[in-house]
Amino acid sequence: MAKLTIRFETRQDKMNQEGLVPISCMISVSQKRKRIATEINIPPCNWDKSNQKAIYLNKKVYSKHAGASATLFLMESDINRINSRLIKIKSQLDFIEDGFRLADKEYSIEDIYSAFKNSNTATGIKGPQKPTERIPGVAEFIDTYVERNRASRAKKSLGVYKQLKNHLEAYEAWSGRRITFDLIGLSFFEEFQSFLIEKRTTLNNITIAKQLSTLKTLLGYARKHGIEMNQSYRDFTIKRQKLEVITLSESEYKALKECDLKGVSRHIKARDIFIFLCATSMRYSDYAQFKREHIKGHTIQLTMKKGSKPWEIPLNPISMEILEKYSDLAYPLPKISNQKLSKYIKEVCEVAKINEPVEIVRFRGAEELKQVFPKHQLVSAHTGRKTFCTLSLERGASVETVMKWSGHESYASFKRYVNLSRTHSISEMERVWGKMDILKAG
Structure with missing residues (x-):
């Protein structure tokens, strides 16, 4: 299918008596061209030919250009207004082309030109008012x-x-x-x-x-x-409900590691992958792209799938042990789909008797919806990352250190991953403020 190209240029041969040149929009399809007048005039020195946009010059720089009249000096707001109008023109042309493409219709330069001339005059182009039915839905x-x-x-x-x-x-x-x-x-x-x-x-x-x-x-x-x-x-303000954070406690994590899986291969592999996520803070998307070349000595170095940021994860004895277990594979770990991994982890957690009742509260409008689930039903692959953050803090690592390990850049997003246990909260109070004697009745 043909492709529309758009280019803005000034017409030096059309300079008016004031010393201004018009900006034209050149469109082409299949090597056929049409010129659209933008009705915008500008001093030649305020035009950036390579970037196809107006540029601001302060008065000192502007005055050095030959033929620059003080009465034609453009403020920065003028430049922004001109560029905004050019962006509108390009966006309108792009929108017209997208309409042809989405309808899988062939189009010519005349089709684009005609549709544009019949469109809204809001961009500064002269022409008939856009009919209501043509306003973008x-x-x-x-x-x-x-x-x-x-x-x-x-x-x-x-x-x-x-x-x-x-x-x-x-x-x-x-x-x-x-x-x-x-x-x-x-x-x-x-x-x-x-x-x-x-x-x-x-x-x-x-x-x-x-x-x-x-x-x-x-x-x-x-x-x-x-x-x-x-x-x-x-x-309009969007009201957001605070979600429950599902993580494994220290005792549940230990139970998962030590439970007897009766030699069931899918459960053993799924547990190893999940424990690896718990020991590295990886998301499933990062595990899915994890290759041997990402292992650099005692660290894993890769680019996060989410956010495309470089990320270095220090290895520890647990993550290293799992990598060594699968050292004969082409990939560092067995490959399992996200859906199946989450399914198998639920089964493994059930075997490990991770069955604490968890109440999930949702709302539809003002109506409260409550459901209670055994915890193993709520565990997914992403629980590994949340468990890493929670257990790392409970084991004494600082928030700043854990955020560096997990790749979080803001505390607001990090805190959604943390679910410090009640036991940890009580023990920390005792560590900081001292143990309390049990009050006796009477």
């Missing part, structure tokens, strides 16, 4: 967002946007109106939240908060790319 824009970010975002994270699209389309069917960017604001968020609570009854408040947060992220992206919208949505 939020649900359809999600397809554009997913397509643009497919190469740089994890498939799982983009899946949340597809879920959001389903909820928006359901809301449109329920309300009988198409949701466009000009309709979204504080009132819409309040109504959409109520719709998710009352009509999408399988969702709890945690999932709803995630959907609303994703919508806010999408709107921020669209706004930066030149789509105008009701800004009052920023005043």
